[in-house]
Amino acid sequence: MSVLAIHDLSCYSKSSLTVVLPVLEALQVETAVLPTAILSTQTDGFDDIFIEDEHTAMKSILSKFSSLGVHFDGIYSGFLSSAEEIETVCDAMSRFGGLSFVDPVMGDNGEFYQTVDRSLADEMIHLVKASDIITPNFTEAMILTGLDDGFKPQGQRAIKDQVTVLRSLGPKRGVITGIPLQAGGLGNVAWDGDEIRLFQYDDLGVSYPGSGDLFASILFALVIKGNSFFGSVGHATSIATLAVGESKKAGRERRLGIMLSPVMGEIRRRML
Numbered sequence: 001m002s003v004l005a006i007h008d009l010s011c012y013s014k015s016s017l018t019v020v021l022p023v024l025e026a027l028q029v030e031t032a033v034l035p036t037a038i039l040s041t042q043t044d045g046f047d048d049i050f051i052e053d054e055h056t057a058m059k060s061i062l063s064k065f066s067s068l069g070v071h072f073d074g075i076y077s078g079f080l081s082s083a084e085e086i087e088t089v090c091d092a093m094s095r096f097g098g099l100s101f102v103d104p105v106m107g108d109n110g111e112f113y114q115t116v117d118r119s120l121a122d123e124m125i126h127l128v129k130a131s132d133i134i135t136p137n138f139t140e141a142m143i144l145t146g147l148d149d150g151f152k153p154q155g156q157r158a159i160k161d162q163v164t165v166l167r168s169l170g171p172k173r174g175v176i177t178g179i180p181l182q183a184g185g186l187g188n189v190a191w192d193g194d195e196i197r198l199f200q201y202d203d204l205g206v207s208y209p210g211s212g213d214l215f216a217s218i219l220f221a222l223v224i225k226g227n228s229f230f231g232s233v234g235h236a237t238s239i240a241t242l243a244v245g246e247s248k249k250a251g252r253e254r255r256l257g258i259m260l261s262p263v264m265g266e267i268r269r270r271m272l
Contacts (some may be wrong), residue, residue: 001225002030002071004096006058006089007078007213008037014257015042015210016079020217022260026267027221032065032072034058034092037081043113044209045255051115053081058088066095074099074224077131078213081115083123090130099224102131102171103216107139108178108207110151125169133223134166134174135216141166141176153180159198163191173229177215178207188215190233197230199237206248210258215240222271235271239263 005024007016017033024031036058040050075098077089093100104124106116121143128134128144142148145165149158159179166174175190181200188199215236222232246262 001028001073002032003074003076003098003220003224004032004034004072004092005076005078006034006036006080006092007076008039008081009035010039010042010257012040013042013046013209013255014260015213019210019213019258019260020076020078022264023214023217023267024221026264027218027225027271029221029224032070034061036079036085042209042255042257043115044108049114051081053085055082055085055088058085062088062092062095070096072096072098074101074220076101076103076216076220077127078103078216079105080120080124080127083120086120086123086127090127093130099133099220100131101133101135101216101220101223102127103135103212104128104140104144105212106136106143108137108212110139110142112143128166129170131171132173133220134171135177135212135219136166136174137177137212138179144169151180153182155182159187159189160196163189163196167191175215175219175233177212188233188237190230192229195230197233199233201237201241204241204244204248206244206254208244208247208252208254208258211240211244214243214258214260214263218267218271239267239270242266 009017038052173192177188179187181187186203218236243263247259
């Protein structure tokens with residue numbers, strides 16, 4: 001089993017490739033990487049960030065992969081720093097085939113990330129349409145659907161409306177993560193075809209960058225290895241929630257991102 005992870009590399013703080021690569025490898029998924037950008041730190045909580053777009057390098061690396069006859073069973077796309085990179089990822093999905101899994105990284109807590117603007121978000125819809133599975137967070141789902149009701153807690157009807165619009169874009173399976181619920185707590189809402197399920201979990205009062213990457217990496221690894229979709233969402237929800245709780249318990253500074261070490265053993269124990 002071989003996959004390509006197309007994400008940014010933050011040199012300090014845990015997110016993106018520094019989460020994705022160890023989690024996929026822990027779940028025995030052979031992983032090649034394609035950095036979309038190199039950043040001094042992740043973008044949430046740091047100012048004056050160094051960021052270098054790697055689009056030129058991406059195209060050259062993909063060309064080399066083609067010349068080598070490389071095959072991937074799946075492609076997992078995360079943070080992209082330009083509309084041109086979105087086009088390149090679409091090309092890579094077409095060229096290499098396999099399961100196309102897109103985490104449309106654009107924002108959180110009702111706002112765009114500091115490196116993302118509306119034009120990039122508009123282009124992201126093209127990538128979403130080309131994908132098999134998507135994992136937007138609640139903010140990103142609102143951006144993609146245009147159903148923005150002010151980041152208030154959601155009832156069943158509002159959640160179903162979000163899923164309906166996202167399904168109409170093309171992905172047959174997906175998850176909206178981190179939805180504030182009218183019933184209390186938070187929820188991940190998953191769909192597989194016409195079936196929709198809610199995975200509710202406690203709101204621990206804190207969020208950590210990289211927790212979405214942890215969730216998506218576990219889900220991607222389990223699904224590509226043939227596990228049931230909803231069962232995989234359940235495992236990913238449980239482990240990501242555990243990681244947030246352990247990071248909070250350890251007094252982790254939020255901007256340093258999610259802690260992996262407390263949950264890596266649990267990932268292997270439950271899922272291998």
